[in-house]
Ligand SMILES: Nc1ncnc2c1ncn2[C@@H]1O[C@H](COP(=O)(O)OP(=O)(O)OP(=O)(O)O)[C@@H](O)[C@H]1O
């Protein structure tokens with residue numbers, strides 16, 4: 001049954017959906033239905049009889065792709081499963097998996113995550129005897145990544161006089177050399193980092209016109225969401241793919257371009273017009289997501305930017321509430337007020353916690369929010385931060401799995417060669433590394449022939465290890481990912497090692513491994529999945545982005561906490577943007593120029609436009625930063641919002657004897673006190689994942705969490721004959737004296 005697009009869409013949206021041939025661009029405001037247009041456009045193509053294998057849709061997160069696919073499936077049925085849909089990284093990793101040998105990589109190449117890349121850069125810096133304070137891995141990688149996103153190879157990098165000048169001015173003249181070595185080492189290890197996935201796709205298409213031709217014929221329709229955040233490397237891939245059929249449709253919003261720091265380039269939008277002079281441009285101006293007040297406030301902010309394509313966004317929705325502004329005296333109080341507001345809105349308006357999101361500029365700000373939410377027993381999930389796949393035990397097992405699929409993977413090999421301990425000491429490992437360097441072998445080639453490089457006494461355990469890995473590779477060749485992983489977890493000794501550790505942490509590590517195995521089982525049990533090999537599974541997890549983990553978070557309704565960057569494209573009924581302070585938002589580190597300030601402002605615009613019905617902004621007048629209490633000034637962005645859309649609430653902070661959740665609000669617009677609802681402070685319940693920390697460096701003044709007494713602040717530490725007593729002022733139960741060696745404290 002054909003859809004009635006005119007009933008589901010407004011005239012411009014419907015026109016964009018029905019115009020399937022030729023290049024098309026929609027640059028339109030937030031919430032105006034760009035993603036909705038893409039979704040229906042694909043549904044329409046399928047209805048027209050286009051083969052799903054011929055459609056490529058690039059989204060910003062895997063989650064967005066999944067949602068889009070699910071929506072299309074509702075309309076057209078299971079045919080939607082065969083669409084090529086995903087992030088740039090996941091789609092082109094998949095293509096490289098069948099073509100990598102053309103550019104000298106194994107098809108079973110490993111994908112290095114950021115941590116692997118940092119470790120490798122650190123190793124190179126050390127080997128080159130450079131100052132690791134000057135050549136910080138993150139700084140060096142930032143430069144390498146920027147170069148790759150502009151398709152500057154390491155050979156071009158070292159010979160470019162402008163780059164050289166820049167690096168010399170920054171006192172880091174050796175970055176080019178590090179880049180060179182880094183690439184060689186990755187190549188030798190059969191590994192690509194995230195930027196390489198795009199870089200190497202460009203190399204593949206450049207050097208193999210026959211392959212490019214194959215994919216040009218395959219992808220007859222190309223679509224890109226969030227086009228404003230593509231970098232040069234991505235732009236070139238889409239341009240090449242669409243060069244033949246020219247059926248390319250991109251949607252985006254220049255006012256939401258927030259990844260310039262990662263190489264996103266607004267000129268891709270301008271180039272698009274040049275590349276396709278026959279371009280159809282569609283304008284969408286109506287925001288369907290938010291109330292009028294929210295849309296007006298967002299417009300009043302973004303108009304302060306000079307660099308923008310003019311567009312007027314309007315809403316036909318109700319005016320809605322004014323935007324609330326909360327002033328708190330500290331970050332902890334800010335957290336309390338937000339948690340209280342969420343609790344009250346949920347109860348009064350019968351909402352679900354899923355309706356709420358707290359957005360912040362930096363991950364570190366989640367701490368105060370989490371603490372406050374826990375106190376009120378409000379469930380929450382954090383998107384980003386330390387993800388499941390970043391945990392040590394998971395990385396260890398995954399390293400074994402990676403090594404099984406690609407034994408040349410140097411970072412994986414170094415990680416587990418002596419874990420669990422098998423008598424291969426650091427000296428032996430250094431010798432192996434040196435031998436590999438000298439003989440120009442990979443580390444694995446040396447390890448698997450260790451007896452040639454080391455005396456038998458030390459080579460025996462190395463040979464044993466190599467035999468293990470070889471047997472894993474054999475198992476993985478016969479069995480599916482789950483059977484192979486289960487075998488490896490047991491045979492490597494990892495399960496036993498973790499099982500033997502009966503501490504709380506040890507137990508949770510063991511459970512995490514079980515959880516990973518469950519995940520692999522789910523993967524191989526999926527009847528739709530064709531490739532159930534370990535290699536296919538590894539590729540899948542290497543590309544999980546922080547934003548995707550939202551799905552993996554615990555079941556049940558929960559408030560979402562995340563950075564504004566991860567919130568792109570999403571919508572929530574009630575949104576809180578916290579930490580509206582100078583130096584935090586706009587971020588001090590980011591504003592050295594007008595362009596930087598404008599990017600921060602676009603980020604604020606993205607944040608505001610996530611809200612459907614209610615938006616709350618907050619700031620604190622003091623905050624702990626890097627261990628010091630600092631006084632803060634409210635963000636300049638607050639002054640940019642037209643005051644007629646604001647409702648200012650001042651929190652005086654709790655007076656003596658008052659419940660900490662009771663605050664006096666003052667309403668600026670009409671000076672009538674807002675109704676204050678009393679919230680009964682609930683008894684403290686420690687979260688299920690409560691884990692005590694190492695308290696050997698605990699200091700007076702630090703905040704801690706106790707499984708029974710809740711949150712508190714250490715007032716004094718007394719050392720007596722080897723024992724340490726801590727006097728802690730708990731927020732709910734008052735002062736307690738605890739012996740540190742027994743008290744299970746989590747240091748916050
Ligand atoms: N014509 C329409 N009728 C009803 N609802 C619509 C219409 N167009 C869009 N919407 C709804 O408005 C909301 C915003 O749409 P969508 O997410 O597609 O906007 P967007 O332009 O992609 O936003 P962003 O810039 O944040 O990515 C969605 O809930 C969508 O379903």
Ligand SMILES: [Mg+2]
Nearest residue numbers: 034035036569
């Ligand atoms: Mg969108």
